[in-house]
Amino acid sequence: MNWKTLLLGAVAGFAAGYAGKQIWEQSGNPSPEKVLENVKSAVKKDGKIYGSWILMKPETYEKFDLDYQVYRGGITRHNEGKREQFEFVADASTGTVIDFTHKNI
Template sequence: MIKCDRTAFLIGVAAGAAATVLIQKQTSESKNAPPEKVLKQIKETFKQQGPINGSWIQMKPEDYTHNGFQVLVYKGGISRQGKTSNEQFEFAADAKTGTLLNVHSIH
């Protein structure tokens, strides 16, 4: 009888450990803002200067150096009609907060 209790205990410990690893993995992945939400924020910012024609965002964040620090960012792009032609921009946004870290025009 003691042997069954030990077996049940060990099975419980193994199941608990597996659940802990799974929860930690899901929690660490969910610390980033959803890329769709980040893109929506950035589009709202660009819309203040006029309508946009198109946009895109990478779904997987990547490492980026900003002011000497490594941060995870989503990279993406926005296009809008300028005064004489279509304007295109690329951006890098902090994956955790959605804060726009860099925007540059593509010529």
């Protein structure tokens, strides 16, 4: 076997795999990590984030007589010397935040 042919095949396989991954990420549902990252970027504008979590398994959530598959998560931050806790519910298929609650602790 020629080394050039082997190298060309490996490069082509890598390129096809990378292109497939990019297409899948753009067309598929957002991952729980991506949803959490988006919510954190919105919340951290007003204070430093100290902790965050998200449930990795979608669950059913009802709002206004509509059922959604959602991710639940939360964020803790400090703002002006106060600790704040946020909990959110985000649509698992789009990443859109459906519900957002705030508590001062």
